[in-house]
Amino acid sequence: MNLEQVLDQLKADSEFNQQVTSWVIIPESDGRYMPFPEDMDRRIVSYLKHKNIAELYSHQAEAYRLIKEEKNIVVVTPTASGKTYTYNLPVVDSLLKDPTMKALYLFPTKALANDQRHELEVMASKIGSKRLLVYTYDGDTPVSIRKSIRDTGNIVLTNPDMLHSSILPNHTKWARLFENLKYVVIDELHTYRGIFGSQLANVLRRLKRIANFYGAKPLFVMTSATIANPKQLAERLIEADVELISDNGAPQGEKNIVFYNPPLVNASLGVRKSSIIEASRLGQRFIKNSLQTIVFTRSRVSAEVLLTYLRSGLKDPSLVRSYRGGYLPNERRETEAKLRNGEILGVVSTNALELGIDIGSLQVAILTGYPGSISSTYQQLGRAGRRMETSLGIVVTSAAPLDQYMARHPEYFFSQAPEQALINPNNLYVLLDHLKCASFELPFTRNERFGTILVDELLNYLAEQGILHLTDDKYFWSTEGFPAADISLRSLSQDNFVIIDTTSQRHRVIGEVDRFSAPMLIHEEAIYLHGGQQYQVEKLDYEEKKAYVTAVDVDYYTDADLAVKVRVLDVDQKKDNCCLGEVAVMAKVPLYKKIKLYTHENVGWGKVSLPEEQMHTSAYWFVLPEMTELSKVEMESLLLGLANVLAGVAPLYVLSDAKDFHVVPEVRSDFTSLPTIYFYDSLPGGIGLAEKLFRLHNEMLDLAYEVIKGCPCESGCPSCVGVGDQVGMMAKSLVTTYLERR
Amino acid sequence: MSFARDLGYLKEFSKETRVVTKRTSEDMVLRTKRFPLTHTHGERLISSAKSFWLEPLFFDLLKGGRTDSSFDFKDVLYLDTETTGLSRSSGTYVFLVGLGYWEESQYVLEQYFLADLAREKEMLETLLPRLQEKRVLVTYNGKSFDWPLLYNRLRLHGLHEEYSPEYHLDLLQSTRHFFKDSLGSCSLGNVERNLFRVCREDDISGEEIPSRYFQYLSEGDSDLVEPIIKHNQDDILSLTLLLKDLLLKLKGNTERVAYLYERREHLDLAERVYEKIQEPNYEILWRLALLYKKRGAFDKAVPLWQRLLQSEYDLKALVEMAKHYEHREKDYKKAMKMVEIALDRLETRLTWQQLEDLHKRNRRIQRKLEK
Known part of the structure; x- marks a missing residue:
């Protein structure tokens, strides 16, 4: 059955409908188009025409115009609305007009950067420009080609972590890039919230400082998923005025959004059927109809539990995989590829897939539990229904208060603006860390601002600590260490614990857990789930940050409190x-x-x-x-x-x-x-x-x-x-x- | 208190050397020390490291790249730096640059010391003319450490276009090639101890250097940096002696030099080194012939094989000649002759496989002859 038939079946299914508290259909909508900008390089135009694109979506044309007017912009449109063209078209056009220009692209993950490099490479080769050199620069880049990337890359795609720990501290080697830096593209802006966003804001302060040293003042081009305050977030991140583009010009297929509240088992105690069990039951129904389905969960543990449940009901368990943080990169890449070519019909994921990795068109998204925010909910629902097809998204609410509130008041979800993304670039810990890094990169002068703020008091503090040395009104780095090496952007206590499988003679690393979660997930005797296999933690070496596990087969999982x-x-x-x-x-x-x-x-x-x-x-x-x-x-x-x-x-x-x-x-x-x-x-x-x-x-x-x-x-x-x-x-x-x- | 204002450390210097310390600016110190040729470093006279000829052929092996010019000792500038850390990123300062060079009757050591971090640009500007003056820079591990760090500093002050070494010889790798077996560790300290019997008194360890310098910056006590300056002087003098030793080693081991070039696929250089060897032995001629063959220079390879065959009948040379006659000259009779000689003269010494190959070749040439 195709999705339309399954939808008809669901509508007629009274058992299913009893639990549905809301079924909203967002009708398909037509796109709004604009002709190609007149000044856009003809080679780009013919490339687009070759791809059967005859016009731009209105938001793409708007972005092009504003960037050419030297405005910082942030583009907020849904998944699959051609967001990458909003920056690739003006950037590539500028590079074709002036090949000495450079652009730096920042993605929150290596995987996204690789995806984008591929797209840009294809574009460059189709355009026939040999001068447009596109490289990713990350921890996996071989040392042997790093120098040529630094000297020749026109577009360098990297992540904030690399910028922080490798590019900025070595800016003299990247001088060619900084001298000619015209554009900084920041994709997936909404991921830079909370501590990560506060860190990035400071990395950008450092970036602007270094660019300024080499005489460049780059424009910032940002894209974001739906949040309440994209303009504010963008402006706080780059500390400059930003123009907002939020009017989506892309056409959209019909979207079905269903809130499904699992049945009450005991009304007086308020006990409902487990959302995990309900989600897996629904998932099996779609997968058996060969509809590609993604099931989101809120935690690693429930992702693994759900995988076990889903597989148990299928003839071919290999049709379903899990995908989450903690897997090793090549395992994740393989899953992505198999999703794209259709070898996998179902995937269970934590929010790792919220980011715009291209996995082709999934038809159904099931959210196990309300993701906690309107913004995340739209992101996860958006994984279904790329490419203008009809799609279905089901939110299976759990027993948590917020979930039950949403189940009872779905109108709240549909009427409310999404949440605000908060950052605090001036968090003292974060700020001090980045002042060290910035001082290492270039000495501060008295009264010099870091971004928009005055930092003398903090610099004096660092000088008192002997970390900086004040002479001639300049604060010189006066420590042997390399500060960026000790500072992780993703959290303030970075060191991950590795998980080592000792089941067979040959020990192997099967995953990682961050330090904060380690006491809860990999304490001794914990059951750690990986790829549907249960492992028991035999020994946790807290000093060495290693957990030794062996494969087991038990009928329980473990859950720890703080x-x-x-x-x-x-x-x-x-x-x-x-x-x-x-x-x-x-x-x-x-x-x-x-x-x-x-x-x-x-x-x-x-x-x-x-x-x-x-x-x-x-x-x-x-x-x-x-x-x-x-x-x-x-x-x-x-x-x-x-x-x-x-x-x-x-x-x-x-x-x-x-x-x-x-x-x-x-x-x-x-x-x-x-x-x-x-x-x-x-x-x-x-x-x-x-x-x-x-x-x-x-x-x-x-x-x-x-x-x-x-x-x-x-x-x-x-x-x-x-x-x-x-x-x-x-x-x-x-x-x-x-x-x-x- | 700054370094320049407290020059008390100068009194320590030996009487035989003349020392001039100049305050080039408020807090940048240039100290020049002139050593007579009779000065000894370890058990060596400094004069023993003088008067050499830098053959262009050895340049590449010393990581200096390709050149056709040759240089002598007067073109050389020895360089060693002291830094505030091992990271090659932009926050590591080069606070002491030691330079050594030869004059007619003396050896000159110049040490540029950064007594105040804020005077870095002046230090570099003072240093530049000396760097620009000499065409060949000589360092120990300078390709991957001293020079990139110094470049960082120049780049930061916009001086990077003023200088970049025309030829930069880094002795580390060749020292490893020629001394690792006899010395083990090829740290400069271990090399000088074993080769020149240098025994440093109260030398400080490299790890101590950054923290001492930072302490000096905050306390201004020049006693703290005095050992660093001495340490740098010893390094430069050892580096100076080492270049000469290494050159002698290279000249005495041309065969190995050529072999190293071959291993690095620098075949033209290998060829040129082999050609220079006086009274080459059989092996050298054989390898040289192979190099000629590889690049298709049969006009040079054939005479060598013939020369080899004059001294003794050797299977490899006979086979090469047989191939040459068969495939290139199409002179099947001569080709056959070569194979027959091999079968005749060498039969008892050949393996079954070698014999089999010869017979196969024999039959093939026979068929070609009969056509």
């Missing part, structure tokens, strides 16, 4: 019963649970003995009044319930990845001496999430109230304050009363 203590260091702002300030957070994983496959029941637990991690970050907290009428147990219940529901709704306000912030309730806080709930940024130094929530405190509590009132359960469920036997049977009414009287 126990957290918060200590207030400083208060910056106060408003009513809320405070914003600096905190120290002590985190430790005390134990893990064994969860049975399919039934998801708790079948045991074990201790985890790993050292406590400490970090400083920004937090907001609010106190509840002393309520003498409540017992201590009731107070605990109120706080736990309130914390749960708030943790569920807070992501509505900020575009944040899961676990970018944490909520911790304390019955009697050491600092406030009152019942207190803390929200803290989970990255050292913070990226502004706590601050944003601090300002939205009242709105957030209003929404929490609405969620609880709208929840059909009797005395708490995972969709509101939490399950009764964990938070107490009174939690729901206590929280409701508190929110009403507040």
Whole structure:
């Protein structure tokens, strides 16, 4: 059956329809076109005509015009709207007119850069220009050809990490590029949010500084998926005016967006069928009809669990693969290729595929659980239905409060603007790190600005530390080290743990886990899932950052919790019963649970003995009044319930990845001496999430109230304050009363 | 307190050398030291490293590229630097540049010391005329370290177009070729200890250098850098002696030089070196003939094979000649003759396979003869 037939079948399927809370059809739309710009090189025109492109989409023509007018731009249009032409056409045209010009393209991943190089190479060869040299420059680039890339490349495609750790510190070797740098293209702008975005903003400050040293002032051309504040994000990243292009001129096929809420198993407890099981059941239905389907999950563990479920129902399990961070690059490349040529019908992914890697046209996207943001949801839904075909996207909501809110109020999803992407380029930790790198690259002069800010105070601090040496009004790098080597852009604590399979005589590395997740995912006795195979962690060498695993076959997986203590260091702002300030957070994983496959029941637990991690970050907290009428147990219940529901709704306000912030309730806080709930940024130094929530405190509590009132359960469920036997049977009414009287 | 204002370290210098220290600017110091030819470094007289002829043929082996000109010792500038780290990125400073060169009756050492980081441009500008004056730069590992770092500094101050070495000989690799078996480690320290019996007193380790320099910058105590300056002087003097030793080694081992060129596929150079060898032995003639053959110069290869056959009948040469007559001259009789000689004279010494090949060749030539 083709997709249209399957859609008809679904519409007639009453069992399916009972669980559908919303089925929105976005009709197909015609494109808006503009003729090719008159000044565009004829060779490009004939190349496009050869590809059966007779006109440009209106947003492509607009981008071309603005770039030629020397404006920085950001283009925000959906997946498959020909976004790459918005920068490739004007850039290639300029390079054909002046072959000494250079362009630097930044992609968040190596894979994207490789994709784009391929496209540009084809274009260059079809145009017949031998002078247009396109190279990727990343960790995989052989040393033997690096010099010629540096000297001859017209377009160099790289990633922010390489720019940070290799290109900028070695700018004298890249002098030819910097002297002639005309364009900096930043693709997938929306990925540069939170800590990564804050880091990139500083890398760009360094880039502009170096370009300026060589006498160049590049234009910035950026593209982004849908977010609420693309212009603001772009302007904060490059610290200059940016023109926004958001009017999509590309035609679109019909899109079906379905919110599917798994059936209630126990109404009074609010227990629903697992979204993972429902998603795999739906997935099998499409795959059996040979419809290419992608299933997104929110975590690595659930991706692997889902893969196991999906495969178990198929005659040929190799038709489905998983794809996520933690796989080695060649494994990922192979999956991408097999998706493109149709050897694979299904893929289970974490958000790794949200990025615009070209995997050809998938027809169905299933989202296991609401991804946490409107922006991500559109991104993931957008993986289905490239190339103007009809497509289907299903959001299978989980029991989490935000999911249930969305299931009950789908109109909220469709009416609301997507979230804002926040960055904080002036996070002290981030800023200091990049000031070191920048000083290493070129000495600062007194009163010199870094981007738009004055940094003398920080430079003086670094000079006091002996890291810089101040002489003749200049701050010289005066340390032997190479600062960029110790600074990772992706998180503040970078070192990954490697996972080594010791099942056979020959040990091999099968994957990696970042340091922050390591205590939760690869503590000793944890079950680590990779490619559908279960491995048990036999030994975790914390010092060496290695986990030794052996393949096992068990009927459970493991899940570990984080126990957290918060200590207030400083208060910056106060408003009513809320405070914003600096905190120290002590985190430790005390134990893990064994969860049975399919039934998801708790079948045991074990201790985890790993050292406590400490970090400083920004937090907001609010106190509840002393309520003498409540017992201590009731107070605990109120706080736990309130914390749960708030943790569920807070992501509505900020575009944040899961676990970018944490909520911790304390019955009697050491600092406030009152019942207190803390929200803290989970990255050292913070990226502004706590601050944003601090300002939205009242709105957030209003929404929490609405969620609880709208929840059909009797005395708490995972969709509101939490399950009764964990938070107490009174939690729901206590929280409701508190929110009403507040 | 800066380096220039405290020149107390100068009193340490030996009486036989003349030292002039010039404050070229506020905080940049140029120290010039003139060594008489009787000066000894380790157990060697400095004069023993003087008076050599740099044959263009050896240039490539010393990583200096190709040239047809020849140079002598007066064209040479020995260079060694001290830096604030091993990273070749832009944040590593070259704070001491040591240069050595020959004058008629003395050896001159110039050390350019950066006493204040803010005076780097002046230091480089002072240094440039000397660099420009000499055509051949000689370093130890300078191709991958000293020069790229110095280039970084020049580039940063926009001076990179003022100088780039015309010929740059890096002795590290050849030293490894010729001394690794006898010396083991080819660090300059180990080389000078074994070859020149240099015994450095209170020498500092390379790792210590950056932190000492930074400490000097913040404290201004020139005692901190004095050992670095001495260290650099010793390196330059050793480098100076080493070039001469290496040249002698090359001249005494032309066969090996040619072989190294062959291994690097620099066949024209290999050929030229073989040709220069006086009284070449059988092996050398054979290899040279093969090189001629490879590039199709049979007019040169054939006489060599013939020459080889005059001294003794050798299978390889006979076969080559047989091929030559058969395929190129189409003189099947002569070709047959070669094969017959081989079968006649060498039969008892040949392996079964070699005999089989000869017979095969024999039959083929026979058929061609009968046509």
